[in-house]
Amino acid sequence: MNVGGFPLMEWVVKYEKTAKHNLGSSNVKGMQMDISWLSPFDMGKTSNKGEEEALEAVLSLYPAGLDAVTATGTSEANQLTIMALGQRGENTLVETPVYEPLCKLPVLMGSRVVHVPRAFENGWQFEEEALKEAAPACKLFVLTNSHNPSGIFLKEQQKKLLLDLSKDHKFKIVVDEIFRMLSPDIPSLAGEENVVVTSSLSKSLGLGGARCGWVVGEKRDIEKILAVKRICSAATNPLGERILARVLSQYPTNLDAINGVLAKRMAMVESLVKKSDRIVWTKPDHGCISFLKIQLPKSTLEFATELFKKDGVLVIPGEFFQCPGHIRVGVGVCDPKEGLNIISERLGTY
Known part of the structure; x- marks a missing residue:
């Protein structure tokens, strides 16, 4: 059965590695983990239900x-x-x-x-x-x-x-x-x-x-x-x-620093929304993603494509969520300030 692929994933795979400003990822920055605490175990022994x-x-x-x-x-x-x-x-x-x-x-x-x-x-x-x-x-x-x-x-x-x-x-x-x-x-x-x-x-x-x-x-x-x-x-x-x-075993105390960073970064997105007459949103309750409704003379897919090719800013167009006219912005993997400034400048040209 042909279900038409997964355009969002194809978009991320195509652009993520070369993005200068990655506002497309929906996760926080990958954890750097020292696993020296791990005792030897049999990798050939597994469970159906879970360890x-x-x-x-x-x-x-x-x-x-x-x-x-x-x-x-x-x-x-x-x-x-x-x-x-x-x-x-x-x-x-x-x-x-x-x-x-x-x-x-x-x-x-x-x-x-x-x-x-x-x-x-x-x-x-x-x-x-x-x-x-x-x-x-x-x-x-x-x-x-x-x-x-x-x-x-x-x-x-x-x-x-x-x-x-x-x-x-x-x-x-x-x-x-x-x-x-x-x-x-x-x-x-x-x-x-x-x-x-x-x-x-x-x-x-x-x-x-x-x-x-x-x-x-x-x-x-x-x-x-x-x-x-x-x-x-x-x-x-x-x-x-x-x-x-x-x-x-350390959850949720291991979230404290992460959520502090995310709150500051989401405040930057809120600042962009407030100063632009082309963007409206419902402010997220929490977390690392937001969905911005943008008034443009072109599709948000075209806007997102140009944003990456001209400025290296990666966002996710709403077309990939069956909701054109929006972009999803993630603030989990990098400081979004410069990327958001570029978005603001681009919107100012319309």
Whole structure:
């Protein structure tokens, strides 16, 4: 089945290494890790479900009584979960704007994808009437919290509505919480009825190279996901999971310095928005990404392409999230000041 590739990833692969100002990445700067603490272990010995110390560390982050399985990053966690809980021929609701794999994975499973808008005019919250209309016919709902690309968390009223609808219409909710890990004070949706969450430390602590994510939910759902994992990848990543357990033993205190830097950098983005008559936004609740709505005489894809080719500034055009007229700006991997100044200068020429 041809699902049309992954343009966002192709864009990043093409431009990231040569960018002078990388405002396109959605993670914090990669962690430099000395692993001299690591004791020798048998790399040939793996587990289906996950290394015990990693599972214990993951479950310590969530309410008691839940179960977990590890995966090769949040990407595989989402894949396994959608494969296990989705149903061929049935509707899967997916938010839009959307991180593209989340709407293509259900298609690969033979599900019909129905998009539910999160509107800029509504502060990137769901349009509640559209949600109520679509919910009765769905078997699975897939979303991010905080939202990728906007960085906005669901409000309590929206959480309640979504959870009530899932109980009334008996559908599962898959919540990608990878960006929530930067905001430990924001409660996870794990532990709520019908909810399964996925996550990792790739975005929050720069541990993408460890390739270790997880799924947390009720035991019966985790058993279904584990059954799919045994078919798809079978084994865990014992090195990555030892690193995961080590880093989680220091979480969330190891976020303090990171979040201090991110707050200062996001203030620079806010300054750009305030001084430009071409940009509006909903200020992110937290984290390292924002989604700027830009008034231009050309597409944001054209603008982003010119911005890179002429100035070496990498941003992500909204077209890759099914939301043209916007750009996603990340502040996690470098000081954004100079890149933001260039964006301001470019906008001033129109």
